[in-house]
Amino acid sequence: MRNALSDPSFVKVACSSAGNAVDAVHEVAAQIDATDTCFALAFAPEGYDLDALAQGLDAALGGVPVFGCTTAGQITPQGYETDTLLLLAFPKAHFRCASMLIEPLAPLSIPEIAAMAKRHTDRFSHTASWNRLALIFSDGLSKQEDLLVSTLETVLDGLPIFGGSAADGLLFEKTFVLHGGRFHRNAAVLLLLETNLQFQGLGFDHFLPGETQLVITRANPEDRLVYEINGAPAADEYARLVGCSVAQLSPQIFAENPMLVRHNMNYYVRAVSDVTDSHALSFLAAIDDGLIMTLGRGQEIIETLEAGLSISDAQGRQPDFILGFDCVLRKLEIEQKQLGAAVSGIFRNRRVLGFNTFGEQHCGVHMNQTFVGVAFFESNKGHPL
Structure with missing residues (x-):
């Protein structure tokens, strides 16, 4: 064997x-x-x-x-x-x-x-x-x-x-x-x-939905760019929710604090790749105006x-x-x-x-x-x- x-x-x-x-x-x-x-x-x-x-x-x-x-x-x-x-x-x-x-x-x-x-x-x-x-x-x-x-x-x-x-x-x-x-x-x-x-x-994956929800209030779905979350500049609001400054946002922060969407009773991660000069967030998967997302909390990887x-x-x-x-x-x-x-x-x-x-x-x-x-x-x- x-x-x-x-x-x-x-x-x-x-x-x-x-x-x-x-x-x-x-x-x-x-x-x-x-x-x-x-x-x-x-x-x-x-x-x-x-x-x-x-x-x-x-x-x-x-x-x-x-x-x-x-x-x-x-x-x-x-x-x-x-x-x-x-x-x-x-x-x-x-x-x-x-x-x-x-x-x-x-x-x-x-x-x-x-x-x-x-x-x-x-x-x-x-x-x-x-x-x-x-x-x-x-x-x-x-x-x-x-x-x-x-x-x-x-x-x-x-x-x-x-x-x-x-x-x-x-x-x-x-x-x-x-x-x-x-x-x-x-x-x-x-x-x-x-x-x-x-x-x-x-x-x-190794994430469960947390208690914090957010809403995409302005986006460009074609380019996967989110300009506003909860009516505020996207990067600023995301940084506030995860407890850091916009200057501290990095691939490591994005990896440990993902945003989840619900589809067919399951949650899937919509990852952020980077922050633009105008404080928009660039995503690696589909987003849209009005999309409700949930901050994920990590499990032991x-x-x-x-x-x-x-x-x-x-x-x-x-x-x-x-x-x-x-x-x-x-x-x-x-x-x-x-x-x-x-x-x-x-x-x-x-x-x-x-x-x-x-x-x-x-x-x-x-x-x-x-x-x-x-x-x-x-x-x-x-x-x-």
């Missing part, structure tokens, strides 16, 4: 911390067998020449399709990292894949996206007894993820969709998705997957992480691996509290692999400060690589 810290059996993991894209590609390509690979996911650190990275992966893997995005950090077999190229190779024996590039995202045409996704799904033939899901990687600065994922949830008719928004190193300047041997801005990649493995989706990842299949088996999309603001809070080593240990133990995002998609909703994942389990018919 494999122990908790052994390598996963149904995905091949390759990593490189080389200082440039060319060397990184050589290192990860040497760690996988492209002939056995159906497709690969690449999660890129900040600072690489993206053209060199995309072209290098395309050439080195001999035509194996590679999808992915830029990130605000990677979750590797070692846990949290920030400067590592992570490549996940999904074997032909257990996966089938069909991809679609959605470009441009803004302006987003809902009828056009819906028609494209429907045609894409119809062309993807169903293998008997195999299970289906979808992954979505979108430009984290497009401000279109809310409409995109809700549209796809409707069109794909019950197909579970999981995803994360491409990110950068908290600069909030340029984020890219990878498709067709190129990195793209203002775009998204939709992947339809079939697998003979079993899978379970998961999504959780280690305990909620352990509980959220403690899943098993019908036979009581732990996942072979978990593909994870973890908000960068969670990582920021974890590092602020000096819990990075503990969280990395949990990720290693649970075989979590993925990246830090600017937003997460699950159950038709775009959210923030959440961990979203897909846990893959050996099926009764599955056999390791």
Whole structure:
């Protein structure tokens, strides 16, 4: 029996911390067998020449399709990292894949996206007894993820969709998705997957609604900007409510004092990315005039992480691996509290692999400060690589 810290059996993991894209590609390509690979996911650190990275992966893997995005950090077999190229190779024996590039995202045409996704799904033939899901990687600065994922949830008719928004190193300047041997801005990649493995989706955060409510009284929904909260300048009112000055507002303050919205009886985080010169708040998910929000109160982040990842299949088996999309603001809070080593240990133990995002998609909703994942389990018919 494999122990908790052994390598996963149904995905091949390759990593490189080389200082440039060319060397990184050589290192990860040497760690996988492209002939056995159906497709690969690449999660890129900040600072690489993206053209060199995309072209290098395309050439080195001999035509194996590679999808992915830029990130605000990677979750590797070692846990949290920030400067590592992570490549996940999904074997032909257990996966089938069909991809679609959605470009441009803004302006987003809902009828056009819906028609494209429907045609894409119809062309993807169903293998008997195999299970289906979808992954979505979108430009984290497009401000279109809310409409995109809700549209796809409707069109794909019950197909579970999981995803994360491409990110950068908290600069909030340029984020890219990878498709067709190129990195793209203002775009998204939709992947339809079939697998003979079993899978379970998961999504959780570590906040409960508090007693303090607030109302957005003036906003620009298209740009996700809030100018007024409770009739006062947004940054001033938010700072007052959380007990600090406007000058003290920072990603750490936003991470520890999130605002929640209620949707279908559940609460979801609407994270703030920064403060503008005019004291408006810039959000990472949808907002609107008249929206009622609640200040969240944090729970113990280690305990909620352990509980959220403690899943098993019908036979009581732990996942072979978990593909994870973890908000960068969670990582920021974890590092602020000096819990990075503990969280990395949990990720290693649970075989979590993925990246830090600017937003997460699950159950038709775009959210923030959440961990979203897909846990893959050996099926009764599955056999390791």
